[in-house]
Amino acid sequence: MKMDGKIRVATDAHYKELYNNMKSSGTVGDFHELFFVCACLGYRKKKSIQVKKRDDRFWSSTITPPEWACYYAMILEQNEFDYAKVSEDKDMLAVIEGYANAGIDILIEGFLNDYLLPISNGSDPQLDPTCCKELPKQFVHFIFEQSESETWDN
């Protein structure tokens, strides 16, 4: 629990474009913010998917203390408050990467689908720049709705 800033946090290479698009469209300020949203969604749905093709996305130094605190809380709750599970930040972030990787699927399925270019033959998801004008607002609205949703854990 050192909030180690020297770790490379990865996402699946499949979502690289989407991460870039979300940042350049101003929907999120930086990669760690989108990663945090996805991790929260994945954890809340109790879904984790291992990252297949690791692609370094950002340095852990960009993670803010409240985000770290939430990550530690997730791992502690999941492991019945075993502090040993959060003693190594690198190991802990590897678990969080799994939640974020599942969370981005939830995000696409529940919200981003309407804003993406048509996906064919397993191509990487990309935002359609022609319909992104209101995306920052709709995105916050979606997250807020999720926080109020009663239908989790199923």
Place this chain on the structure above:
Amino acid sequence: MILHKMIVENFRQFRGRQEIEFWAPSLPHHNVTVVFGENGRGKTGLFRAIMFCLFGERRLSQDGDVPREELQLVNVSALEANTGPVRTSVELEFTHMGRSYRLRRAILGMQDGKRIIEEDDEKRLFVITSDGNTLTVPTIEIDVVIDSILDRRVKDYFLFDGEKIERLTRASIEQRREISAGIRNLLNVDALETAIRAVGRVSKALERELSNSSHEELSRLLKRISDNEEEQNQLRKRLDGLADEIRLARQEIDKTDNELKKFNEIRHLLDKRKLLEQELKDQEQQADEALKEMHNLVCKASALIVSPTVITVFEHIERQKQKGEIPSEIRRDLIERILTDDKCICGRDVLKDPAAHSHILDWQKRTSDVTTQDAALNLWRYLSEVRNHFGDDADLVEKRLQQYGNIRSTIANINRSLENVSNQIGTSERQDATKLDEHRKKLQDGIITLEANARNAQTLLEQLKQEEERLRALLKEERLKVGRNDELSRRSILARDTQDALNDVHDQFTREIKQLIGQSATQFFRELLDKEGRGNLRTIVVNDDYSLQVLDRYKKPFLANISAGQRQIMSISFIAALARAASRGGQIEIPLFMDTPFGRLSFEHRQNLINHIPTFASQWILLATDTEFRRQEANLLKTSGKWGKFFILRPTHDGNTTIEEQDINSALAILRDEEDY
């Protein structure tokens, strides 16, 4: 630059030769001049005279699309009274950095039937040296000398219309460019930018050469980087083109509106439409600003998703704390030693007492090492903070979403009203009016498409920049892998590194300057704001994209919510900060020449401007009407001890204007009180 005197001859409303003295050598510290006149008396004409004399400009930024024939400079009465050409001239006397200058610019006006023709006549600049000699500056060098004193690209920052200057706070692409250009020009970073471009060209040429003779993968990467750069250049050109097209379409709309105004029966509808469009534009800008600030809410809203987890873990650690498990009262190392030695600190053999032994084992389970305990306590503190904010964060997110929704619903209402008014205009009995209106509608639809294209191009450009960064990182790795070390490769790396280093210097310098300007603008802002504004608004920030932002006392962006008056104060603070940075922190040796300075300001704001501007600007010239410069303002200015000159613009029987100097005390007798209105 300190303006001393201006002599106008047959210029606009000013018939014959008339002069105005902005600064009296006998009163060097009285640096404020007030020119007072009702609307239409020629205040803006004086503003125009300065612009014409210094830069040869006949059109002011506020003229928009007014036809050139309506902007003639020659005095019409003089022209009617003469059979031949009339000479129109403006002469300015000023000092700069201890040197005195006299600049004169003249044109010849002629009547050609109903048309007035104006031709450039004379342009002369004299420099008076310290020994009293007068030197004539060669004509071709005059503009260069004037630009070195006050660069024409930044003149609008110091010679401006008070009511329009608030546009600096509206963050359209055009305004961001304006601010960026202002900062760069004032700080003389042009030379550095030229060097960066030159090194960039060398680097590109070397990379091209290298890609022809390189290892396959290197060559492929270099080609991709080159294509990426080319695409970025194309996009930048496209963005410039789109900005020009939008500007031209707006000008065409203004022109169409002027044509439509000829139809009297729809004139009031046109005025109504103009107002509604302005309101729509303001609301759209507010919506854009609100959208830009949305991403600040992402993390707050996301934390709410895991709020049950945060609360559960917080409460667990809290219970551990209450039970004394964290921080533990029993040292783990001590218990481990007892268990290893099988001896208590009192010397008893613990194995012989099973109850004591099991008790110690229980303690061992409850204790943890010191590092973990400290970390758990820290986590408890962070979780406590996150948990305490849940309520406020949820309220804030809801409030911002609601505010945005309100703006959107206002926009929808305005659009409905606009459609209504446009329908009424479109169904006018005059066919030509209907046609013009259809043309106007097409132009407006065109602007919406152009703006959407500009947004998409900007997004693509950002993506390409990120891609270039990634490709360059790959190139670096590949070079290390291949281990190429020949002369060409070394030169290419050196050129690229030099370009990167220069870019770093440039970025760091502009970043620091932006920060400095932000700090300085904040200082001016706090001095100039009224009490209420000071309570709410804290900091001005110059963003990376050169847009301006103001933060409230919670350090949250607040620009979307401030009033037009506060925007004006914010713009003036930014200008003052810019000038301070340009004069390397000293007093600003540039006059602040303000037309309609107080129109939108509350009395407290006016009071603050009057008390503070004369202390940081070397000269302040105000062109004010009777509704904004009243006895109250005059009394304040007199008390400040900075007021040097007062002029009144009076109408003459033939529709012209004379400039009359008045004593400051008599000004107080002429001016009216607020209750007189």
